[in-house]
Amino acid sequence: MSFEREKELVGRRAAQLVEDGQVIGVGSGTTVSYFIKYLGQRCRNEGLKILAVPSSYQSYFELIKSGVTLTTLDEYNILDLTIDGADEADEDLNLIKGGGGALTQEKIIATYTKNLIILIDSSKLVKKIGGFPVPVEVLPKAFSPVYKKIELLGGKPEVRMAKRKLGPVITDNGNFILDCKFEELNDPETLNMKIKMLPGVVETGLFIGLADKILVGKGETVIEKIKQRARPDLNR
Numbered sequence: 001m002s003f004e005r006e007k008e009l010v011g012r013r014a015a016q017l018v019e020d021g022q023v024i025g026v027g028s029g030t031t032v033s034y035f036i037k038y039l040g041q042r043c044r045n046e047g048l049k050i051l052a053v054p055s056s057y058q059s060y061f062e063l064i065k066s067g068v069t070l071t072t073l074d075e076y077n078i079l080d081l082t083i084d085g086a087d088e089a090d091e092d093l094n095l096i097k098g099g100g101g102a103l104t105q106e107k108i109i110a111t112y113t114k115n116l117i118i119l120i121d122s123s124k125l126v127k128k129i130g131g132f133p134v135p136v137e138v139l140p141k142a143f144s145p146v147y148k149k150i151e152l153l154g155g156k157p158e159v160r161m162a163k164r165k166l167g168p169v170i171t172d173n174g175n176f177i178l179d180c181k182f183e184e185l186n187d188p189e190t191l192n193m194k195i196k197m198l199p200g201v202v203e204t205g206l207f208i209g210l211a212d213k214i215l216v217g218k219g220e221t222v223i224e225k226i227k228q229r230a231r232p233d234l235n236r
């Protein structure tokens with residue numbers, strides 16, 4: 001069974017979870033692409049009426065192509081549901097995201113939502129997150145000092161380089177990405193706060209305590225990992 005097939009299975013399952021009238025956040029990545037595909041089918045075939053807030057140019061264009069109506073967080077400050085992928089997830093539902101460079105807008109829709117569901121294939125469920133380097137989005141002007149500060153925090157940062165353009169990857173927000181490998185992520189919550197506090201850092205790919213549920217593709221089945229937790233009151 002291929003990981004690609006597992007991505008498709010979770011994408012299709014997630015599309016079934018969307019309810020008529022909902023305003024949803026849509027993450028980015030190849031797994032989310034399957035979700036968008038099946039969501040579009042439901043809109044066309046069942047007349048499902050929903051509104052979606054994309055987290056990247058990728059999901060923006062794919063949602064348009066799929067016939068899903070778009071909206072913004074200016075019109076709806078709190079989303080009913082957000083669906084996204086991840087690069088790594090543990091049993092506590094802590095995540096590393098940002099492999100596709102869309103971490104900042106993804107963290108926004110992951111935060112201002114009543115429910116965050118993450119879709120992964122079985123290769124991404126790990127005992128402890130940290131095998132995947134932590135992406136950090138940085139304002140270009142602050143890149144050198146932030147690089148040094150992350151080294152002092154024990155990380156080995158690398159500027160993410162573009163593949164078909166010279167120089168660094170430029171995010172949808174016009175920034176650079178530092179992929180930061182840490183020997184061990186023993187306290188990802190504290191590390192997240194320390195990195196976030198560095199002036200010039202826009203966002204980190206550490207998503208701690210945000211996910212409500214993870215759908216893991218496993219062969220021909222989908223396994224659910226749930227965390228019972230009190231979501232912070234979005235109105236306070």
Ligand code: 5RP
Nearest residue numbers: 029030031085098099100102
């Ligand atoms: C993009 C992300 C993606 O959700 C993550 O990289 C997973 O992508 P894929 O589904 O293609 O494996 O965080 O910033």
